Amino acid sequence: xxxxxxxxxxxxxxxxxxxxxxxxxxxxxxxxxxxxxxxxxxxxxxxxxxxxxxxxxxxxxxxxxxx
Amino acid sequence: xxxxxxxxxxxxxxxxxxxxxxxxxxxxxxxxxxxxxxxxxxxxxxxxxxxxxxxxxxxxxxxxxxxxxxxxxxxxxxxxxxxxxxxxxxxxxxxxxxxxxxxxxxxxxxxxxxxxxxxxxxxxxxxxxxxxxxxxxxxxxxxxxxxxxxxxxxxxxxxxxxxxxxxxxxxxxxxxxxxxxxxxxxxxxxxxxxxxxxxxxxxxxxxxxxxxxxxxxxxxxxx
Numbered sequence: 001x002x003x004x005x006x007x008x009x010x011x012x013x014x015x016x017x018x019x020x021x022x023x024x025x026x027x028x029x030x031x032x033x034x035x036x037x038x039x040x041x042x043x044x045x046x047x048x049x050x051x052x053x054x055x056x057x058x059x060x061x062x063x064x065x066x067x
Numbered sequence: 068x069x070x071x072x073x074x075x076x077x078x079x080x081x082x083x084x085x086x087x088x089x090x091x092x093x094x095x096x097x098x099x100x101x102x103x104x105x106x107x108x109x110x111x112x113x114x115x116x117x118x119x120x121x122x123x124x125x126x127x128x129x130x131x132x133x134x135x136x137x138x139x140x141x142x143x144x145x146x147x148x149x150x151x152x153x154x155x156x157x158x159x160x161x162x163x164x165x166x167x168x169x170x171x172x173x174x175x176x177x178x179x180x181x182x183x184x185x186x187x188x189x190x191x192x193x194x195x196x197x198x199x200x201x202x203x204x205x206x207x208x209x210x211x212x213x214x215x216x217x218x219x220x221x222x223x224x225x226x227x228x229x230x231x232x233x234x235x236x237x238x239x240x241x242x243x244x245x246x247x248x249x250x251x252x253x254x255x256x257x258x259x260x261x262x263x264x265x266x267x268x269x270x271x272x273x274x275x276x277x278x279x280x281x282x283x284x285x286x287x288x289x290x
Contacts (some may be wrong), residue, residue: 045171048172049093052086053083053087053090057079057086060079064072
């Protein structure tokens with residue numbers, strides 16, 4: 001697997017997690033049971049708050065590789 | 068492009084550094100409790116006042132308590148303005164352990180002491196036509212609750228928390244303790260309490276998409 005592909009897949013995973021944790025905050029009554037209680041509102045909030053760093057770094061690297 | 072531009076690498080390193088600091092701040096234990104703060108009430112553990120997040124719309128305002136007036140008006144027979152001392156000295160005090168649940172995902176439980184909002188309204192002879200109570204804050208923030216909820220739940224206008232004078236970050240001099248409502252109903256730095264006949268009134272966050280009843284048991288998005 002090429003570094004470019006690894007970057008793209010990592011960015012995809014972080015983006016999906018960002019989306020999921022966002023919904024975990026705004027729709028915790030759905031996401032909580034869906035994840036078997038793994039992603040409760042407080043956990044979703046913490047993870048969502050901390051994900052911006054990896055997201056921005058991966059986005060920068062992804063754009064740099066792709067341009 | 069096979070090689071990353073140096074500027075981009077620098078930008079990524081800067082972002083990573085800021086992020087590492089952010090992680091450190093978020094995962095650090097909350098500051099030690101304040102001197103004289105209660106951390107337990109009747110067997111219920113209380114969260115420290117320092118654990119609350121500050122999420123005002125323009126930063127916590129400073130209040131000149133000597134010039135401060137709490138206005139009670141709107142659909143009342145007798146609009147009144149109270150000094151801080153008049154509120155504390157003129158009404159019966161109540162204390163309650165209540166949990167604030169923020170839409171951001173955090174919850175904090177504290178002992179709030181204050182006066183019942185309905186007592187303030189009834190001192191002004193609230194109109195029988197009034198259905199809603201609109202709360203306004205020093206920083207321009209507004210929110211509302213049905214008068215029936217304010218009356219039946221005897222919602223508090225708190226001036227003390229965990230046996231401490233309400234700190235500035237938490238709404239000094241007064242915070243509305245909106246039990247079982249999302250945090251955006253907990254108006255801080257309250258300067259106005261207005262009885263209204265407009266049951267469709269929408270406050271700051273409500274007019275931006277949050278529910279008007281703010282019921283903690285329902286999603287905060289909606290009409």
